[in-house]
Structure formats: structure tokens, C-alpha cells
Amino acid sequence: MKTAFFALLLTVSTLFPGCAREPNDRTADGRTIIEYWEKWTGFEGEAMQAVVDAFNASQDRIFVKKLTVSEVDQKLMLAAAGGNPPDLAGLWSYSVPDFAEKGALIPISGLLAEKGITREQYIPVFWDLCEHRGFMWAIPTTPSTVALHFNKRLFREAGLDPKRPPRSLAELDEMAEKLTIVEVTRSGTSKSVRFAELTKEERDTKDFSIIQLGHAPQEPGWWIQMWGFWFGSDLWDGEQTITANSSENVRALRWIESQVNKYGLENLRSLGASFGNFSSPQNPFLSERVAMVLQGVWMHNFIDKYAPHLEWAAAPFPSEDGEQMPNVTIAECDILVLPKGCPHVNEAFEFMCFVASQEGMELLNMGQKKFSPLAETSKEFVRDHPNPYIEQFINLARSPNVKTVPRLAFWLEYRDEMQVAADHMLSLTASPESAANHVQDRVQWKCGRVMRRWDLTRKERLQEWSEYDAR
Amino acid sequence: MTRGERQKLFLGLAFISPWIVGFLMFTLYPVVASMFYSFCDYDVLTRPVWIGTLNYSDMFTDSVFWKSLYNTLFFAVIALPLGLITSLLVAVLLNQPVKGRSLFRAIFFLPSLIPVVATSMIWLWILNGNFGLLNHGLKCLGINHPPQWLADPSWTKPSLILMSVWGVGNSIVIYLAALQDVPRSLYESADLDGATAWKKLRYITLPMISPVIYFNLIMGIIGSLQVFAQAYIMLGGGGPNRSALFYAVYLYQNAFEYRQMGYACAMAWVLFLVILFLTWVATKSTRRLIYYAGE
Numbered sequence: 001m002k003t004a005f006f007a008l009l010l011t012v013s014t015l016f017p018g019c020a021r022e023p024n025d026r027t028a029d030g031r032t033i034i035e036y037w038e039k040w041t042g043f044e045g046e047a048m049q050a051v052v053d054a055f056n057a058s059q060d061r062i063f064v065k066k067l068t069v070s071e072v073d074q075k076l077m078l079a080a081a082g083g084n085p086p087d088l089a090g091l092w093s094y095s096v097p098d099f100a101e102k103g104a105l106i107p108i109s110g111l112l113a114e115k116g117i118t119r120e121q122y123i124p125v126f127w128d129l130c131e132h133r134g135f136m137w138a139i140p141t142t143p144s145t146v147a148l149h150f151n152k153r154l155f156r157e158a159g160l161d162p163k164r165p166p167r168s169l170a171e172l173d174e175m176a177e178k179l180t181i182v183e184v185t186r187s188g189t190s191k192s193v194r195f196a197e198l199t200k201e202e203r204d205t206k207d208f209s210i211i212q213l214g215h216a217p218q219e220p221g222w223w224i225q226m227w228g229f230w231f232g233s234d235l236w237d238g239e240q241t242i243t244a245n246s247s248e249n250v251r252a253l254r255w256i257e258s259q260v261n262k263y264g265l266e267n268l269r270s271l272g273a274s275f276g277n278f279s280s281p282q283n284p285f286l287s288e289r290v291a292m293v294l295q296g297v298w299m300h301n302f303i304d305k306y307a308p309h310l311e312w313a314a315a316p317f318p319s320e321d322g323e324q325m326p327n328v329t330i331a332e333c334d335i336l337v338l339p340k341g342c343p344h345v346n347e348a349f350e351f352m353c354f355v356a357s358q359e360g361m362e363l364l365n366m367g368q369k370k371f372s373p374l375a376e377t378s379k380e381f382v383r384d385h386p387n388p389y390i391e392q393f394i395n396l397a398r399s400p401n402v403k404t405v406p407r408l409a410f411w412l413e414y415r416d417e418m419q420v421a422a423d424h425m426l427s428l429t430a431s432p433e434s435a436a437n438h439v440q441d442r443v444q445w446k447c448g449r450v451m452r453r454w455d456l457t458r459k460e461r462l463q464e465w466s467e468y469d470a471r
Numbered sequence: 472m473t474r475g476e477r478q479k480l481f482l483g484l485a486f487i488s489p490w491i492v493g494f495l496m497f498t499l500y501p502v503v504a505s506m507f508y509s510f511c512d513y514d515v516l517t518r519p520v521w522i523g524t525l526n527y528s529d530m531f532t533d534s535v536f537w538k539s540l541y542n543t544l545f546f547a548v549i550a551l552p553l554g555l556i557t558s559l560l561v562a563v564l565l566n567q568p569v570k571g572r573s574l575f576r577a578i579f580f581l582p583s584l585i586p587v588v589a590t591s592m593i594w595l596w597i598l599n600g601n602f603g604l605l606n607h608g609l610k611c612l613g614i615n616h617p618p619q620w621l622a623d624p625s626w627t628k629p630s631l632i633l634m635s636v637w638g639v640g641n642s643i644v645i646y647l648a649a650l651q652d653v654p655r656s657l658y659e660s661a662d663l664d665g666a667t668a669w670k671k672l673r674y675i676t677l678p679m680i681s682p683v684i685y686f687n688l689i690m691g692i693i694g695s696l697q698v699f700a701q702a703y704i705m706l707g708g709g710g711p712n713r714s715a716l717f718y719a720v721y722l723y724q725n726a727f728e729y730r731q732m733g734y735a736c737a738m739a740w741v742l743f744l745v746i747l748f749l750t751w752v753a754t755k756s757t758r759r760l761i762y763y764a765g766e
Binding site for chain 2 (some may be wrong): 080424427
């Protein structure tokens with residue numbers, strides 16, 4: 001019987017150790033340990049670790065233990081569902097609506113007000129990204145905006161002025177043609193010529209191969225689902241209707257399609273297949289095979305690492321109507337959240353406040369080579385910043401035409417559907433109208449389901465959040 | 472039952488309790504729970520809300536669901552027979568008394584031992600439209616415009632089918648074991664009767680290993696309808712135009728990316744029914760073709 005008892009004990013003990021919360025949440029010197037899950041690795045992880053170390057050094061009450069977690073959003077969701085979340089986690093701003101509506105986060109409006117942290121202290125767009133349904137759910141940490149990055153040397157070689165980037169999409173098209181070099185067979189011999197110099201017949205037959213490309217929306221294509229922003233689209237009406245098939249979005253899809261029609265489907269595919277990984281010297285912009293790309297503030301880090309001699313500059317990505325709609329950009333940020341059920345709310349929030357301070361923000365964002373989401377930054381921060389165009393990115397964040405992803409709980413699905421619409425344009429398998437209508441039907445149906453569920457739970461949720469905030 | 476027998480029973484149960492507890496907690500409970508959740512609007516975090524058969528009826532109007540089912544069946548219909556025939560042919564060849572046979576066997580089994588992520592990364596390069604080994608070979612053969620395997624929607628599924636043949640090592644090993652069980656006396660008799668190699672394969676080898684072919688067929692049906700890892704690693708959300716969005720990938724997206732666990736559970740049950748039906752059809756249609764010694 002004794003043996004049987006031990007066998008049973010062994011079974012139980014092998015099954016349950018993972019379920020237990022670590023009983024000891026104190027350091028040897030009696031400080032409360034805050035468990036913090038973050039997604040960053042490499043120099044970005046080191047920058048956050050420096051902030052954590054600075055905080056820990058300033059404390060005799062709290063000790064933050066940072067843990068690098070991959071796919072942090074999925075793991076956090078499951079940990080919160082299992083009732084065993086960390087005290088603090090780093091997510092993305094687009095996660096806020098989904099996580100908040102599903103009750104995975106603690107609202108922090110009350111805590112922020114108590115500490116006197118207000119919207120006025122931030123660049124507004126980043127504060128707003130952390131707000132949903134009238135409550136604050138996070139604080140911004142590392143922000144980003146996107147801009148046109150262009151190769152000044154290739155501009156000069158094409159006879160373009162590197163100090164004069166394109167100001168409208170029509171100009172971008174025109175410059176791209178001059179920057180594109182193709183190999184074409186003329187009188188039996190192979191010749192390299194600029195696309196702009198091709199004959200009408202050569203353009204029509206598309207019997208050439210691309211050696212160097214001016215610009216293509218699919219390189220890197222990370223924001224191709226939101227291309228409508230540069231045509232004045234907003235993707236939804238802010239209430240219960242999405243606007244995937246608005247005339248602006250259809251025009252954006254048509255523009256993407258026009259690029260493929262111009263340079264040739266197979267020619268672009270063949271060129272795309274020859275590009276190396278983004279984070280490598282074979283990155284097409286870094287290896288000078290694509291002259292202009294839409295990229296974020298982080299691009300400088302990769303230029304610095306893989307192509308330090310690249311002559312580049314950054315400028316606002318031009319919109320359809322450059323005069324009426326200047327400085328269009330997409331703003332996003334990484335955020336810090338308190339998961340529902342986190343054991344040490346006040347201590348974790350104290351660390352959040354430290355990160356949100358000017359000192360914390362500048363330490364973190366200088367380390368990650370981004371800019372601070374705070375409205376005020378020290379002179380030294382901009383002066384000493386390694387990215388020569390950092391002010392450009394800050395100004396874009398303050399632009400009246402700054403755009404964000406729709407604050408919808410089903411944004412990821414919406415994004416995937418828009419990606420499919422863009423794929424149709426890139427492979428010429430559907431018309432812009434039918435692709436946009438398909439997204440509209442499918443996502444609006446989804447929107448209806450989510451909104452119905454929200455209507456059913458709205459009262460209960462708002463009351464729960466208000467009560468939490470009041471505490 | 473005497474006291475001693477009861478004690479023995481208890482002892483036995485105690486020793487297999489890790490399996491029993493594991494089975495109850497990690498297999499039976501999730502299966503039953505998934506059935507319940509398939510009738511709910513459930514996102515893991517909030518309380519499931521009973522919605523009847525809405526998830527199932529939604530599925531019939533969900534064009535992406537049908538596309539994923541089509542992609543999966545397309546893959547299965549080609550990859551399964553291709554895998555079965557290739558592995559059988561390789562196994563028959565590896566069963567021949569040739570020099571270095573063990574080495575060849577090891578070489579053919581080796582790909583099955585390589586982790587799926589590593590295999591996928593290698594294939595990403597092999598299938599690269601410009602620098603890939605495959606297209607380089609095709610160009611050497613005079614095909615000037617070989618396909619952009621992973622960028623062209625019409626070539627993504629064929630690429631993954633091609634890759635699936637790479638992993639037939641396990642089936643080869645099973646076939647080899649079966650081939651070695653075929654009594655030599657049958658071949659000797661056939662030799663005396665002047666049978667050709669093809670006739671020996673057709674009338675001796677295939678009937679004698681038919682139970683193993685059947686086993687590989689059933690496992691193949693199950694495996695090919697659940698194809699996930701390579702497609703997910705190499706083509707993420709389903710590749711261009713969702714041309715390689717397989718059923719299991721769409722199920723995963725719904726469960727863990729879109730957090731529609733209820734819908735994903737319903738999809739899992741539909742997949743179960745599809746596999747059950749196809750297995751039943753395979754069993755029925757092959758019953759007379761399988762030879763079990765002693766029956």
C-alpha cells in the first residue's frame with residue numbers, strides 16, 4: 001500500500017508544480033518582487049533592463065524582475081485566463097481594445113489621476129492609443145511613426161535632388177520610374193536602362209528584368225493594409241461601421257494594382273524573391289536595390305548595423321494630395337499594462353510611473369534609439385540622439401494627419417482581410433472594388449457580432465471598470 | 472474480489488495513475504469541453520455564452536472556412552498518394568541486397584529526424600524564386616522562367632506537397648519492416664515459376680504488405696488533413712491570397728489570434744467528422760484488398 005501511495009503522490013506532484021504561484025515574492029532584503037514580462041530582446045531588451053536596474057537601484061521596497069517572453073500577448077492572455085498572470089507586461093498599443101474588452105487588463109485611469117499623470121504631458125496620439133471606452137489601460141513606452149526613407153546616392157545618380165523628396169504620390173511614382181533600372185534586350189544585346197527611358201512597346205510587353213527598383217508598396221509591405229491612410233481613409237467611422245470599401249481605400253488598392261501593372265507581376269515577384277531578410281545586409285534598402293521604402297523610426301538602427309555608409313534621409317511619406325494632406329504617418333507604440341489578477345498592483349504601478357517619468361522615458365528610448373512619447377523632452381535627448389532625423393519622426397507624431405490603427409477589438413482580423421485585398425492587387429487576381437467589397441462584407445459581419453456582444457456586456461463591464469478605478 | 476485482489480487492483484491503478492490522470496485531464500476533459508464550447512461564444516477570458524449552433528451555421532457562410540477546407544483537401548488528395556507511392560518505392564529499393572544498404576536507409580530516414588522548423592527554413596531557401604536550389608536546377612535544365620514557388624498563389628500548395636515527400640522516412644521504415652516479413656519461400660516459388668520482378672511485386676509483395684499500406688493510408692489521411700507546422704512557419708497567415716491557408720492554420724488563427732475559441736472548437740469537431748468519414752470510406756473501400764494472414 002505504501003508503494004501505491006507513493007505512486008499516487010508522484011503522479012500528483014508531477015502534475016501540479018506548474019500551477020503554483022511562486023510562494024516567495026520577497027527578495028533576501030525584504031523587497032517585494034514584481035514579475036515583469038517583456039517581449040524585447042537584444043539591444044532593445046538591454047535598454048529596458050537598464051531602466052529596470054535604475055529603478056531597482058532607487059528602491060528599498062520593490063524589486064522588478066524582468067523576464068523576456070516570446071509571443072507575450074498570447075501567453076499573457078492565457079496566463080490571465082488561468083488566473084496566474086505576471087504583475088506587469090509589455091504589449092503593443094493595438095492590443096488595448098481586445099485585451100480591455102475581454103477583461104484581461106486593469107483600468108489605470110484612477111491610478112494615473114492619483115499620480116497627476118495627464119494627457120497634456122504626452123504627445124496626444126500616444127496617450128489616446130492607450131485609451132479605450134473612456135478608460136486608460138496602459139502607459140506608452142516606446143513610440144514610433146513611419147516615414148519615407150530614401151537613398152540619396154541613388155537619387156543623385158538618377159539626376160534627382162536628394163534634398164527634394166517627393167511631395168505627392170504622383171511625384172513618388174515619377175521619381176520611382178527614374179530610380180528604377182531594368183535590363184532589357186535591344187537589337188540582340190542586353191542593356192541596363194532606367195525605366196523612364198523605356199519605349200512604350202517595352203513598357204507594354206514588360207519583357208525586362210528589374211535590377212534596381214525606385215519604390216514598391218510591398219517592400220517591406222508592413223503597412224500595405226493601411227495604404228488608404230495616404231488617400232485620406234480612416235478604415236472605420238469610429239462607431240459601428242467599418243469603411244474598407246470607401247472610395248479612398250478603393251483608390252489606394254487601385255494605386256497598388258497600378259504599380260504591378262506598370263512593372264510587371266513576374267518581374268516584381270522575381271525581384272522580391274531575390275531580397276534577403278529584413279534584419280540583414282541583404283535587406284533590399286540596405287543593399288541599395290530599392291531606393292525608397294516606408295519604414296519606422298527603428299530603421300536607423302538597422303542602417304547603422306548593416307549599412308553604416310548608406311547615404312540616406314527620411315521625409316514624410318507623400319500622400320495622394322500632398323498639399324491638402326501633408327505629413328501623413330501611422331503612429332504606434334509599445335505599452336505597459338497591469339494584467340487582471342496581478343498580485344501587486346500598487347508596486348507594479350510605481351514602476352510604471354518610473355518608466356513614465358522623463359528620466360525613465362529618455363533612458364529607455366535613447367537605448368532603443370526611438371523618441372519619447374512625452375510632450376517635453378530634454379534638449380540633450382534630441383541633440384545627442386543618434387538618429388539624425390529624430391525630429392522628423394517627432395513632428396510626424398504631432399501632425400494633424402497622424403493616423404492610428406482602428407481601435408477595434410477585432411483589428412487583427414480586419415488587418416488580415418485587408419492584407420488579402422492587397423495580395424489580390426499584388427497578384428492581379430481581383431479588381432480593387434471587389435476586393436474592398438469582400439473585406440467590407442466579411443469584417444462588417446464580424447463587427448456586428450463583436451458589437452452585439454459588447455452591447456450585451458457593456459453595462460456590466462463599465463460598472464466593473466468604474467468600481468475598479470474608484471478603488 | 473478478495474482483499475488481496477483488491478489490493479493488487481489498487482496498486483495497478485496507482486501505478487498507471489499518471490496516465491489515467493493525464494488522460495482524464497489533458498485529453499478527455501478538453502475533448503468534452505471543446506464540444507461544449509463549440510456551442511458557445513467563447514474567447515477564453517470571459518464567461519462562455521451559449522449561442523446554440525451559430526458557430527456551425529457561421530462556418531457554412533464563411534468563405535475563408537471553405538477556402539481552407541479546399542486547400543487542405545487539395546493538399547491531401549495529391550500529397551497522400553504521392554507520399555504512399557514514393558515511400559513504398561523507396562522501401563522496396565532499400566530492401567534490395569545492395570552494397571551500403573544500411574547507409575542508404577539511414578540517409579532516407581534522416582530528414583524525419585530534423586526538427587520541422589529547421590526543415591522549413593531549409594526549404595524556404597530551396598524554394599527561393601531567384602537563388603533557390605530548385606530553380607537553379609530547373610534553369611540548368613533549360614526552363615528560363617521557373618515558378619516563384621512561395622510568392623505565386625498557384626504554386627504555394629504544390630511547393631508544400633513537394634516538401635511533404637521529404638518527410639516520408641517514417642513510412643519507409645514501416646514498409647521496410649513489413650517487406651522483411653514477407654516469407655522468402657513465396658519469392659522462391661515465384662522464381663521457379665519464372666515470375667518477373669514486377670509480377671513478384673504485384674502478386675506477392677503488395678498483397679502481403681497490404682495491412683501496412685492500409686495503416687499508412689489511414690495515418691496519412693489523418694496527418695494530411697491536420698497539416699499545420701510547415702505551412703504556418705513558411706507562409707504564416709496562409710501565404711499570398713490565402714492560397715496555402717490550411718484548415719488547421721485557420722483553426723489556430725481563430726483560437727489564438729482572433730480569440731474565437733468557440734468557433735475554433737466547432738471547426739475542430741467538423742474536422743474530426745471529416746476525418747472520421749474519410750477513414751470510414753477508406754476502410755470500406757479497401758476491405759477486400761487487404762490480406763490478413765490467418766483469416
